[in-house]
Amino acid sequence: MFFRSADRSWLQLTIQAIARLVDSDLFYELRSFKDYPRYSMTQPVSITVSSTTDSPTILQKAASLSARLNLPLSPSIEEAPSGYILCYNDRGLQLLYSCASLPRVNCLLYVDFIGGKNGYRLAKNCTIKQPLSRAVGVKSGFRPTVFDATAGLGTDSFVMASLGCQVTMCERSPFLGVLLEDGLQRAWENRKTTKIVSEHLRLIIQDSRDFLLADHTVFHTIYLDPMFPHRKQSALNKQTLRSIRLLVGDDLDGDSLLEVALKRAANRVVVKRPAAAPYLGALPPNHSVTMKNSRFDVYLTNV
Numbered sequence: 001m002f003f004r005s006a007d008r009s010w011l012q013l014t015i016q017a018i019a020r021l022v023d024s025d026l027f028y029e030l031r032s033f034k035d036y037p038r039y040s041m042t043q044p045v046s047i048t049v050s051s052t053t054d055s056p057t058i059l060q061k062a063a064s065l066s067a068r069l070n071l072p073l074s075p076s077i078e079e080a081p082s083g084y085i086l087c088y089n090d091r092g093l094q095l096l097y098s099c100a101s102l103p104r105v106n107c108l109l110y111v112d113f114i115g116g117k118n119g120y121r122l123a124k125n126c127t128i129k130q131p132l133s134r135a136v137g138v139k140s141g142f143r144p145t146v147f148d149a150t151a152g153l154g155t156d157s158f159v160m161a162s163l164g165c166q167v168t169m170c171e172r173s174p175f176l177g178v179l180l181e182d183g184l185q186r187a188w189e190n191r192k193t194t195k196i197v198s199e200h201l202r203l204i205i206q207d208s209r210d211f212l213l214a215d216h217t218v219f220h221t222i223y224l225d226p227m228f229p230h231r232k233q234s235a236l237n238k239q240t241l242r243s244i245r246l247l248v249g250d251d252l253d254g255d256s257l258l259e260v261a262l263k264r265a266a267n268r269v270v271v272k273r274p275a276a277a278p279y280l281g282a283l284p285p286n287h288s289v290t291m292k293n294s295r296f297d298v299y300l301t302n303v
C-alpha cells in the first residue's frame with residue numbers, strides 16, 4: 001500500500017478559481033485546495049480539523065492533518081465554526097457537520113472496511129458471478145488488475161480487492177483521500193482485512209486523468225463510477241452520496257475521464273451508471289451488465 005499526492009503548483013489554479021478568490025468567503029476553500037489544482041468544489045464550505053480525545057497521538061495527528069490540508073485547527077468540535085469538521089475520535093477520522101440550527105453534530109462520512117454494511121462482510125460474500133465481477137472481467141483463474149479512477153469511499157474497490165484483483169484506487173478530493181487513508185490504515189491493522197489491504201489495494205490521491213497520462217503501469221480494467229446528478233441507487237446510501245456531492249459536486253468532466261481511460265486500459269473500461277442514464281460521453285458500450293437500478297457499461301479496448 002502506498003500513498004501518492006498530487007502535483008503541487010499555485011500556477012495551475014484555474015482562471016475560474018482565481019476569479020472566485022475575489023469573494024473572501026471562499027478563501028479557505030482555495031487555500032485548502034492549493035495543493036490540488038485540478039480539484040474544485042461546487043460550493044464554498046468551511047472545513048476545520050479537530051479531535052474529540054486529548055490523547056497526544058491523536059492531537060498530533062489532527063495538527064499534521066491541518067498543516068497538510070492547510071485547514072484551520074480547532075481545539076474541540078464545540079469551538080469549531082459551523083460547517084464541516086474533519087475530526088479524529090476513538091473510531092478514526094470522520095467528516096462531521098455542525099450547525100447552530102442542528103441539535104447535534106452529524107457524522108457524514110466515515111470509511112469502514114471492517115464493519116458497516118459496505119465492509120468486510122459484504123465483500124466476503126461477493127462471488128465471481130456477480131454483476132461487478134462479470135463487468136470488470138473476473139473469471140475463474142483470472143483476476144484483472146484494476147484502476148478504480150473514481151475511488152469515492154472505496155466500496156467498489158474493496159469488493160474487487162476482496163475478489164482477488166490488484167486494485168489501484170484513485171481519488172481527487174483531498175478530503176475523501178484522507179478519509180480513505182484512515183480507513184485503509186485501520187483495515188491494515190485488523191486481522192480480518194490486513195491481507196486484502198496490504199496485498200491488493202493501493203491509494204493515489206490525484207486526478208485520475210493526470211495519473212493515467214503520466215504513469216505507464218498497465219491495467220487490464222479501468223473502472224469509472226462518476227457522480228451522476230440525482231442518482232437514486234449506488235453502493236453508497238443516499239445520505240452518504242449527498243454528503244459526497246456537497247464536497248465534490250457532480251463530476252461533470254466524466255467524459256474526458258472516459259476518453260483517457262479508453263486510451264489506457266489494456267482490456268476494458270467499465271462505467272457504472274444509473275439504469276436509465278444516457279451513456280457517458282454519449283458513447284455506446286460494447287455491452288452492458290444490467291441490474292435493477294443501475295448498469296455497468298463495458299467498453300472493450302483489446303478488440
Ligand SMILES: C[S@@+](CC[C@H](N)C(=O)[O-])C[C@H]1O[C@@H](n2cnc3c(N)ncnc32)[C@H](O)[C@@H]1O
Pocket residue numbers: 149150151152153154155156157170171172173176206207208209225226227228235236244248251257
Ligand atoms: C460516486 S463516487 C464513487 C463511489 C465509489 N465507487 C465507491 O464505491 O465508494 C465518485 C467519486 O469519484 C471522484 N472522481 C470523479 N472524477 C475523478 C477524477 N477525474 N479523478 C479522481 N477522482 C475522481 C469524486 O471525487 C467522487 O469521490
